[in-house]
Amino acid sequence: PREQNVCIDEQIIPFTGRCPSRQFVPRKPNPTGLKVFVLASASGIVLDFEMYQGERTFSSKQFMGKKAGQGVGAILRLSESLSSGHRLFCDRFFTTIELIQELQKRGIYMTGTVAKRHILSLNFSSDKAMKDQGRGASEQVVSGDDCSVIKWYDNKPIFIASSIFGVEPNVVQRWSKKDKQYVRVSRPAAIGAYNKSMGGVDMCDRLISYHRISSRTQKWPVRCMMHFTDLALSNCWLLFKKYVSKQIDLLDFRMSVGLxxxxxxxxxEQDSSSTEKFTVTSPIIVDRPNAARCKRKGCVGKTRTMCEKCKVYLCLQPHRNCYKMYHMP
Structure with missing residues (x-):
């Protein structure tokens, strides 16, 4: 079952070897590696992902009559499995006003930080004016289709757009470097919802980093297999904690799965070896003038049936199947 609040973010598979699609993403714990676009719940359970494969990754996705970019293409691809009523959160790499409006038509409510260059046409107060109003000042611009764009000034100006949350304030505590104490700051509802639901992919990264499968390799498929094994174990542990009353540490859980x-x-291996011992052999009828003595211990019969693999004569009759008894483990 999928939670109502989900998020989409980038994930990096650490890899410094040679690969055509290797990327460098600043401000990531492991900035160099293979990029994966991940859809995850707020609790850190990965629901879907798409590996970055170069410019052709989302070449089949069209948006507003032209080829979708990487950010928009990732949202369109990973939101295919979402149903009406889901709340989607993402950062400014993915967010555009047009994309929010498009998803709203499908019943998916999107909230994400947005780059200032995408909203230059909106009339917000200057940074200096909002700084003079004090920490926690906010402004909101709402379009005709109920898409709100909010500017909030904390330590610096932050822009966020949403099709479900607005500027309705709630008071939170923030640390003040100037006063050396916590102070109460007004925060828009959109910011609170974003902070609460955006950390799913980061949670998955953190769990993987604790006990990552480490092996030096210059082959990117091997590194991917290791990463997705770690990801599966992280998912399993989170689901185990959610649905099973017995609690277990992540390392103990991984050890128990490995054992x-x-x-x-x-x-x-034992089953296959015992099966192979009996099945790979086949009896043959040897054309010889006189029957040979059966080689199974205790049998005094004579036969012209020989095991093709073992090169021994064995009885193969309905009432005396020495061939089968001889090959039993």
């Missing part, structure tokens, strides 16, 4: 996988592999 179970080893035990299952050993059991499958």
């Amino acid at each position: 179970t996988a080893i035990e299952m592999a050993n059991q499958e």
Whole structure:
């Protein structure tokens, strides 16, 4: 089941080897590597993802009559599995006013920080004027289709756009460097909802970083397999905590999964070896003038049936199947 609040963000698979689609993304814990666009719940459970493969990644996506860019293409691709009523959060790499309006037509409510260059046409007060009003000052511009754009001044101006949340203020505590104490600051509802629901992908990154599968390799497919194994284990642990009353540490959970996988592999190997011992051999009828003595211990019969693999003569009759008994483990 999918939570109502979901987020889309970039994730980096650490990799410094050679790969055509390797990226450098500033302000990431591991800035160099393979980029993945991830859809996750607010609790950190990954719901869907799409690996960056160069310019052709979202080449099939069209938006406003032209080819969609990477940010818009990622939103259009990952929102395909969302239904009406979902609330989607993302950062300014993905957010545009036109995209918010398009998703609103589908019943998906999008909220995201937006770059200042995308809203130059909106008449907001200057940064200096809002700074003079004091920390927590905010302004809102609402379009005709109920898409609101908010400018909030905290330590610096922040722009956020939303099709569901507005400027309705709530009071929160913030640390003041000047006063050396916590102060009460007014914060718009859109900012509060964004801070609460945007950290799902970062939570997944943090869980993976605790016990990442580490192995030096210059092959990017191997690194991807390691990463997505870590991602699956992180997802499983979060689901285990959510639906099972028994609590277990992440490292203990990973160890138990690994030990179970080893035990299952050993059991499958034993089963396959015992099956192979019986099935890969095949009996043949040897054309010889006299029957040979059966080689199974305790049998005194004679036969012209020989095991093709073992090169021994064994009885193969309805009432005396030495061939089967000889090959039993």
